[in-house]
Amino acid sequence: MSSTEISADPHAGTLRSPRFWLAPVVVVTAVMAALAALYIGSMINPADNLHKFPVAIVNQDVGDVLPGSDQQRNLGAEITAAIADGVDPEEIDLQQVGISAATSGLDSGRLYGAIVIPSDFTKRTSILAQGSVIPGDIEKPIITVYTNPRTGTFGKGIVESIADRALTTVNTTVGEQLTTTVTDTLATSAPDLQLSGGSRLVLADPIDIRFVEHKPLPDGTGLGLSAFYYTLLLILAGFTGATIVNSLVDSALGFVPTEYGPWYVDRKTAHLSRLRVLLVKWAIMVILGLIVSALYLWIATLLGMPVTRALLLWEYGALAVTAVGVTSISVMAVFGSAGLLVNLLIFIILGLPSSGGTVPLEAMPPLYSWLSTFEPMHQVYIATRAILYFDGSGPAGLTRGALMTLLGLGIGLVLGGVVTRIYDVRGFHRRSDAEPVSAAA
DSSP, X not given: OOHHXXXXXXXXXXXXXXXXXXXXXXXXXXXXXXXXXXXXHTTSOTXXXXXXXXXEEEEOOOOEEOTTOOSEEOHHHHHHHHHHHHSOTTTEEEEEOOHHHHHHHHHHTSOSEEEEEOTTHHHXXXXXXXXXXXXXXXXXXXXXXXXXXXXXXXXXXXXXXXXXXXXXXXXXXXXXXXXXXXXXHHHHHOTTOOOOHHHHHHHHSOOEEEEEESSOOOTTSGGGTHHHHHHHHHHHHHHHHHHHHHHHHHHHXXXXXXXXXXXXXXXXXXXXXXXXXXXXXXXXXXXXXXXHHHHHHXXXXXXXXXXXXXXXXXXXXXXXXXXXXXXXXXXXXXXXXHHHHHHIIIIIITTTTTSOSSSOGGGSOHHHXXXXXXXXXXXXXXXXXXXXXXXXXXXXXXXXXXXXXXXXHHHHHXXXXXXXXXXXXXXXXXXXXXXXXXXXX
C-alpha cells in the first residue's frame, strides 16, 4: 500500500486514539457492573430484606375450660395475639383472616402461606393436660402451617422459617403454662401423685406443628421454577428475535453490509422509508410470535411439563413475544445501534432480578419491588405463572400481566411509529445517495 493511500485513510489515526480503546472498555465494564450489582444484590440477604411478606393466620378455636380453672379460655386467640406481637409488621404482613379468605389468598398466589389453628385446639390442649397423669398415648393439639409451592420454592422456605421461629416460641410458652397448671393442680388435689418424666416431656412440647403444602405442584414443574424459565424463554424470543430480525432485514435491504466468513457483501440500499421498514419488521415479529409460542408449547409438552391451559398459554405466549419483539425493534429504530444496549437494560439487566421468579419480591430490597411495577419480565412472569399453576386465574396475575403486556405493545407501536415518521418527514433517510423524498409509506 502506498503512502498516499495510507494518508488518505480516514481512520489512519483511530487505533492511536485513547477514545477508541476506552469506549468499549468503559461501556462493557459499566454493563457488567450493573449486572453484578443488580443480580447479586437481589438475593444475598433475603432475611434482612423482608418487607410486607404476606402470610395469613387463621384462628378457628372456639375455646374451652382448662384444668385448674373454671374460666373459659381461647388458646387460639392468645397464640394469634402472641404471634402478631412477635413479628415486625414492616417485615411480615400477618393477615388475621377466616379460612375461606386464607384459602382464596393461597389459590390466587396473594399469600405465601397460612397458619391455621383448628376449632378444637383449646379442647385438645385441655385433654392433653388432664391425660398427662394417666398412662397411654394422647393426641397433641395441632397447628397446621400451609405453604404455597405455586408461589415458588424460595417463598415456601421463608414461610417455613417464619412459622418455625414463631411457633417454637409459642410451643415453649404453652408448654411452660401447662406444666405449671398441671403441677399446681396435682399439688392441690393429689399431693402424693407426681408427674412422670415422660409426662413432663409431653407437656413441655405440647403442640404438634405440621407443615403441609397447599395444592402441591405436579411432577414436571421444576419445583415451581418452570413458570420462570418459560417466562425467560418468551422474553428471549422477543428480545433476541428482534435483534436477529432487525439485522437480517437491514442486511437484505442494503442498510448495513453483510459478512459471510471472508466475503463482504454491500448491497444497494432499498428506497424505503424508515416507517415502512419498521412495519415490515413488526409484521415478521407477529408471525414469529405465533410460531415460537407454538414451538415452545410443543417442546414443553414433549418434555413432560404439565400444561392444563394449552390454548391460553399459546395465545399469551404469542402476545408476549410479539410485544417484546415489537418494542425492541422500535427502540432500535429510534436509537440505532445504541438501542441494543437500551433493550438489554430494559429486558434483561433490570428485568430478570425484578421478575420475582426465583426470589420473592418481598424478600428483596425495595428497589426491585418498584422495578417490578413496570418491568416487562415481571408482567410476563405473573401471567405465565397464573396460566401454568393457577388454572389461568385472573386474580392470580393473568389479568394484570395481560393488560401490562398490551400496554407495553402499545408503547412500542406508538414510540416506533411516531419517531420513525418524524425521522422520515425531516429527511433523516437511511441512505447517503438519496434526495429528500416524501416519507409516505
